[in-house]
Amino acid sequence: MVMSLLNTRDTTNSKTRSVRLLRNNASIILIYTIILIVIGIAFFVNENFRSPSNLINILRQSIILGLIAIGQSMIALTGGLDMSVAQVARIVGLTVASIFAISGSNPTLIMPLIILGLLIGGTIGLLNGILVTRTHANPFIITLGIASILRGVNLAISSTPIRGIPKPYLHIYDYKIGIVPLNVLVMILVWILVYIFTTRTRNGRALFAVGGSERVARLSGINYNKTLIMAYIICSIFAAMTGLFLLSRTGVGDPSAAEGMDFQSIVAVALGGISLYGGKGSIIGTMGGVLLLATLSNVFNLLQVNIYYQQLFLGLIVLITVAAYKSPRSS
């Protein structure tokens, strides 16, 4: 009897496997389907959209959000949110710009200042991580507090654009290898690395475990504090990279740089199907979320949709996705 039961299971195995594959990746399939639909519609509606340069442009536009969102994904996997990412990007940009300005646009400082920027990011991430693990308070509140402090510091550094960025630094953003911009390549590389990190390393698995259940993770020998602190450091370093890219793109130290990026990164993460309750989701989903937002923003701009409506639309997307991936407790 038991044997025959097992046998029938074996024969249905391949079928159930493909069903499960579909079901487990439903959110990813959904997001990429939506992207294709949006692209499809835009393709017919607007001929400017079709040009290869515009498509490359979408990729380029998604770099800034992409870097921040990938960091945010890691925090979301642990069950938290990092509300300080935009301010981290800004403080890095402003600090680097200020030092360039003081040094009289000295190009030999480019490498040291890039490293300094990443260090600033890492340090703030470390601070976030320590505060979250020590206080056990909601990470949202902790990082919001840090963001508020950083906002103050940023205003103190400068409330007007800082000029004096050396020319070679400005080329970083525009540099191309053939037709493909360097920064698009960097982003693709980062995505691949983070994908491998989250799926194929111990620390990556630990992110999911910590977000899924702190107690189980601890009892399974996962170092909870280390895992969380690591996630916050990585997230802030990506935010710092964003700040450095933004500085290269705009060419001035911008006191309003990365405005709204904290919220948008959360939208991208949620769209991509990473549970905001932690422990579930994939980086590939976040990439879909970023691409969708970048495409939509591109389409909106081509169709000259008012910025206010864009904002409204963004809010609606968040509410709809959060409702769709509702808390497991309520089901």
Added chain:
Amino acid sequence: MSTSSVSPNSTGIYLLSVSNIEKYFGGIHALSKVSFDLKAGEIHALVGENGAGKSTLIKIITGAYTPDSGEIHINGNIYRNLDPIQARNLGIAAVYQEFNLLPELSVAENITLGAQPIGKYKLIDQKSRSLITYQLLERLGAESLIDPDELVKNLTVGEQQLVEIAKALAINARILIMDEPSAILPSRDLDRLFSVIRHLREEGCGIIYISHRINEIFELADRVTVLKDGQTMATKNVADTNQVELVNLMVGRPLMDMYPKKESLVGEVILEVNNLCIEGTVFDINFNLKSGEIVGLAGLGGSGRTTICRSLVGLANIHSGEIIYQGEPAPRSPSAAAKLGIVLIPEDRKTYGLVLNQTMRFNLSLPNLNQFTKLGILSSLKEKEAVQMIIKKLQIKPPTPNISTENLSGGNQQKVVVGKWLMANPKLVIFDEPTRGIDVGAKAEIYVHINELTKQGVGVILASSELPELIGMCDRILVLYEGRLVGEVHRENFSEEKIMQLATAVNN
């Protein structure tokens, strides 16, 4: 609606009578032909081991569960689909160990929460609220002890319990269920609780009194019903029975031949616990464990079993004393413990054992990722092989590594928790209630794996509330009572009666 209490001359009338109650949870037969009744003006004790079905019966009486068959009579009327609101309106109230009080509100606010007295302009009448509260406390003889306007969080546990009882009286409860009320009280508050309960009996209430402390039953109760394995063993007048008989009724069962105890080679001492004290829960515990040995931890709920288990993997704040593993102080965190091969298979698999929304494969490999990692990268091939091997070894069903663990049955979930640690090649395994809530077949399989561990020289600590399990599996059993080690019984002297007597502090 009358607010006066039931007159004392109603003694003898059946307030409640349930008969032939059947209740299944999935494949588990939780209650089988259970009958129980309660008269006005009596204290009826309900006793039984953990898992005997007491809570299930209580939940049926309070309307939280609907029985699969059987009859519920309340005040002479039959109720088929009793729900909690209906039960409450019929005057059934329960005081659980965990209070349902809002700590930031006052005593009066808590007591009248369901039925605030409304005065002028539809506002709450604060004066009559305080008055109602005062009268209720007066009935309990606690009016001088508890100020109606005091915040609940400022009261002692004993006082909070009185507030809970007053809350029950506020809905005119005639059937009061008290779930181990003495377990949470310091002994100096016991007398007051007992006199309150006796006073309610005088008023004509029927009280269902659940307790693990056999001696209390003889002090307080009129009748006692013993439940065992979901069946009513007996209902007796307390005057006609004695402590030893009750204990025998609670535990006496044919020992099933499902404990394949094998003689393993008991070796050197690997673990020593010396004078271990953990703030407020565990006091002055001394024991050791040898390789290849199974030492049992017996004791009632709250006796400190779980705390001791957790302390061995660094999860308790040790107040004084020491834990020595292989001659060195034991590690102070689960991750450090796991590195040395000390693992805890925790009591509540859904809270502590599994990341439920993750796959079987994720859960199985979680503590073992090191084994599959080369140059920092996980080899999914190695992982898959190891996971499939353990699935086959433990016969986890369905044998699908990518199934989410929340979709597994309890027994298979437990196998995953056991399996993830078997994969880690442990040296010392602490099992805390390894078979709670799982079916007989899965139980037997888990016992086989425990024996296999000891055969390989692994030391095992087995904490369990099921005496047959301990007796069937262990070399020695340590008995705990209220955080203290009250006895150590060796295999040749094992008997359920003896262990139960130690665990319930019965002297004879």
